[in-house]
Amino acid sequence: MLKIKNYVKAESLEQAYELNQKKSTCILGGMLWLKMSSRSFQTAVDLSGLGLDQIEETEEEFSIGAMVTLRQMEKHEGLNRFSDNAAAESVKSIVGVQFRNLATVGGSIFGRFGFSDVLTFFLALDTYVELYHGGIIPLEQFAKQPYDRDILIRLIVKKTKADCVYLSYRNTKTDFPVVTCAISSLDGKGCAVIGARPGRAQRIELPDAWREMITQEEGREKLAEQTAARMTFGSNMRASAQYREQLAKVLLKRGLKQFAEERSGN
Structure with a gap:
């Protein structure tokens, strides 16, 4: 209690x-x-009286207050248009609409939960956090830090030219994910993020030749193998480390295929 x-x-x-x-x-x-x-x-x-419950869009960035709900994020047209609907895709399987109407972006990000779909998604973009004491720092840096007593004010997503794909695997619908996966291209530079390892989501930069590699099945499989090999996986009640690694390879391969097909217009 x-x-x-x-x-x-x-x-x-x-x-x-x-x-x-x-x-x-x-x-x-x-x-x-x-x-x-x-x-x-x-x-x-x-913190509900401090005006931190809005998503504001400018020509340069999205400012997402810590008290913005996952449902607001799911339904925001600008954020979904920018992320190829990956924003909605990343939260749609989190319990249900009633839950997402209450759960906050700030709670998900500050908690840095290993199972967080939200953290996985935002790590794939050019994202920063603004802390009351710590100022503005990259989300990737923040995600690696230990917990402290600071206050998360907002997320800042820069409108770096981006393409994004989001996938996850769950044993049952609306359950915690076994593995989460986001793949993005930021100004042409590729990155992959794997979460629910079961540790915090981990971001890996893709090699310069990644766009050429994903045009063929063999290249996608090789890139998925190489990327998963650079990450660490653990075991818990939902899956073993070995199973998670295999799932990560499958999701990476599927994501890369989806990425290649959508960008080629197929």
Whole structure:
């Protein structure tokens, strides 16, 4: 059972940050994972009154507030148009619409959960996080850092010319993913991201010749093998490390094929 003694609706980011410096304090996101834990907190801080629940689009970037819900992300026309609908694809299998109406982007990213479809997707783009104390840093750097007491304000997705494909494998529909996979081209440079390894999602840059390799079945298979070999996999109750590695190769191969077909107009 989750026990909270004091509830504070933050009036400013400064107040939220100062309160959060105590280990007995927690930041409330959508409260969907937090409420299932057996923990006690002296103070819970609610960020819902700070205007962090909007996706703003400019010519250069998307600014996605920490309190934006997964459903907002799923339905946002600009973000989906930019990502070839990979934004919606990455969250559509997360439980159900009611869940996605509450779960927040900030909670998913700050938690850096190994099973996070959201982290996998955003790592494939030119994405940065803005932290109250730590400032603006690349998401890839943030994803590798240990947990701290900072406050995540927003995600920043640069409108670097991008193409993107997202896939995942689940044992049953709406369950946690066994493996997640995102492949993208950013200004022509390819990258692949594999999540639910079961550790945090890992991003790998593809070789310069990747576009030529994916035009043929043999090349796609070779590139998938090479990419998976550069990643590490572990075991848990959902799958063994060996099974995850094989799944990753399959998803990479499928993603590369989809990528090649869509870009060739087939």
